[in-house]
Amino acid sequence: MSAAGWSEAIPVKWARATKVIARRVAGETVLVPLDSHASDPEFKGARLYVLNETGEFLWSLLDSPRSVTELARNLTREFVTAEDRAIADVETFLVALRDIGAVREMTRGNGE
Amino acid sequence: MDRFEERLGARARRARQPLSCLFEITPRCNLRCHFCYVALDPYQGPYLSTDQACRVLDIVERTGVLWLTLTGGEIFSRRDFAALYRHALGKGFLVTLYTNGTMVSDEVATLLAEHPPFSVEVSIYGADAEHYEATTGVAGSFVRFERGVDRLRRAGVALLMKCPISTLSATHVRAMVQWCADRGLPFKADPVIDARHDGGQQPTLYRIEPRQVLALRDEIHELRHGKPRVAGPLPECTVQGDDDGPEELYTCGAGRVAFFVDALGNASHCVIDREPSFPILDMAWDELWAAMGQWVTQPLPATAPCSGCSLRGGCSNCPARARLATGDPYSKDTYQCDITHAIHGLPPARHTHITARPLAACTA
Numbered sequence: 325m326s327a328a329g330w331s332e333a334i335p336v337k338w339a340r341a342t343k344v345i346a347r348r349v350a351g352e353t354v355l356v357p358l359d360s361h362a363s364d365p366e367f368k369g370a371r372l373y374v375l376n377e378t379g380e381f382l383w384s385l386l387d388s389p390r391s392v393t394e395l396a397r398n399l400t401r402e403f404v405t406a407e408d409r410a411i412a413d414v415e416t417f418l419v420a421l422r423d424i425g426a427v428r429e430m431t432r433g434n435g436e
Numbered sequence: 437m438d439r440f441e442e443r444l445g446a447r448a449r450r451a452r453q454p455l456s457c458l459f460e461i462t463p464r465c466n467l468r469c470h471f472c473y474v475a476l477d478p479y480q481g482p483y484l485s486t487d488q489a490c491r492v493l494d495i496v497e498r499t500g501v502l503w504l505t506l507t508g509g510e511i512f513s514r515r516d517f518a519a520l521y522r523h524a525l526g527k528g529f530l531v532t533l534y535t536n537g538t539m540v541s542d543e544v545a546t547l548l549a550e551h552p553p554f555s556v557e558v559s560i561y562g563a564d565a566e567h568y569e570a571t572t573g574v575a576g577s578f579v580r581f582e583r584g585v586d587r588l589r590r591a592g593v594a595l596l597m598k599c600p601i602s603t604l605s606a607t608h609v610r611a612m613v614q615w616c617a618d619r620g621l622p623f624k625a626d627p628v629i630d631a632r633h634d635g636g637q638q639p640t641l642y643r644i645e646p647r648q649v650l651a652l653r654d655e656i657h658e659l660r661h662g663k664p665r666v667a668g669p670l671p672e673c674t675v676q677g678d679d680d681g682p683e684e685l686y687t688c689g690a691g692r693v694a695f696f697v698d699a700l701g702n703a704s705h706c707v708i709d710r711e712p713s714f715p716i717l718d719m720a721w722d723e724l725w726a727a728m729g730q731w732v733t734q735p736l737p738a739t740a741p742c743s744g745c746s747l748r749g750g751c752s753n754c755p756a757r758a759r760l761a762t763g764d765p766y767s768k769d770t771y772q773c774d775i776t777h778a779i780h781g782l783p784p785a786r787h788t789h790i791t792a793r794p795l796a797a798c799t800a
Contacts, residue, residue: 345526345527345528346528347497347500347502347528348500349444349453349455349500349501349502350444350447350448350451350453350455350500351453352444354502356502356528356529356530358525358528358551359552360530360554361552361553361554361555361593361594362532362554362555362594363594365555365556365557365594365595365596365622366596366622366624370530370554372502372530374444
């Protein structure tokens with residue numbers, strides 16, 4: 325995954341995966357994998373993820389498929405951050421969410 | 437992003453934000469355990485319909501609850517269990533199931549394999565038919581239990597075996613621990629039998645002596661972990677009082693980060709003490725939650741026997757158990773008090789001005 329500044333030739337788009345549900349819990353956005361199970365049933369241990377403010381903003385944008393460039397551009401409009409830093413942050417965010425199955429890469433073959 | 441549990445639990449408690457809900461979807465059960473605390477009549481009701489139960493789940497989801505436990509009765513005795521379960525998963529709950537395991541059919545196992553729950557906690561009453569059925573009162577139930585657990589294991593769900601220790605099973609613990617170890621299943625024992633939630637005292641006839649609670653707790657720890665247990669309080673309630681101070685009526689998470697809904701749709705702070713309760717389908721949530729909060733956070737009267745007790749924060753006595761034992765939530769359950777004193781190596785407290793309920797209290 326990479327983005328060449330604002331001018332990606334064939335932008336890969338990203339969208340929310342259907343195997344994760346975002347919940348508002350105690351004022352925060354928590355990502356809950358649908359197949360989440362207790363790593364230790366006695367103590368109810370589970371790996372769950374809470375989005376910070378930037379993450380919540382990016383997650384809200386991912387209700388429809390977006391490229392790294394689009395996400396980064398929106399990030400620079402909403403938060404005080406440089407373009408390069410925004411792209412790096414978006415890429416880090418997407419990789420982290422992809423690894424827990426929260427987002428998926430949309431290819432041209434599937435109509436996106 | 438970071439780990440949710442590590443960061444949010446304490447904040448939720450301070451803010452009185454519910455995080456977990458225990459939902460009794462049915463009081464009906466196929467077993468007849470002598471010490472069952474459920475007092476709702478299986479043949480009365482009307483209990484929540486599929487639509488009503490789903491509406492309860494909708495409300496619970498909007499409160500911000502993340503950990504949902506479905507309990508009974510026996511949850512798989514509901515013919516619409518699959519519909520309720522799928523509805524709960526679709527809401528983004530982490531769903532734990534409490535079951536006796538005897539009604540886990542191939543269809544149930546397939547459902548759970550395809551849509552895994554967060555965890556399944558199965559009650560175990562014995563490692564052979566003689567001991568198991570001495571508790572359940574149903575011939576043939578042990579075979580069904582073993583078959584159900586095997587199906588759950590093959591389904592690949594996260595399993596925890598739980599044993600309520602009673603006079604019927606106290607001498608049989610080693611065999612149950614071994615039964616679980618042979619199958620690679622974790623075993624957890626609860627050495628405290630509670631009275632029925634309507635105050636009926638019959639289950640307490642099956643309680644073991646307070647000192648035996650301690651001995652068994654240590655024995656089980658050594659059997660499971662191969663080394664002696666370090667002394668400490670019973671893990672009765674997972675959320676203990678902290679900066680709210682120990683002198684409020686409740687010191688656990690009841691009504692603060694957790695609540696209970698029964699099969700009639702009545703919400704209360706606790707599963708074993710269901711008063712006060714509120715109709716969750718007919719009452720505005722904010723109003724309900726505020727009323728529940730007023731109950732659990734009220735000051736413990738200075739005249740209460742536990743007022744000022746330095747052991748109170750880690751004691752398994754609580755207003756719920758006090759009410760069950762005496763009819764008075766401000767009093768105390770002397771059995772729990774004796775256990776706590778024994779844990780701390782202290783002589784039993786003097787139980788003056790405590791009147792226990794008669795055996796048949798509050799039963800219809």
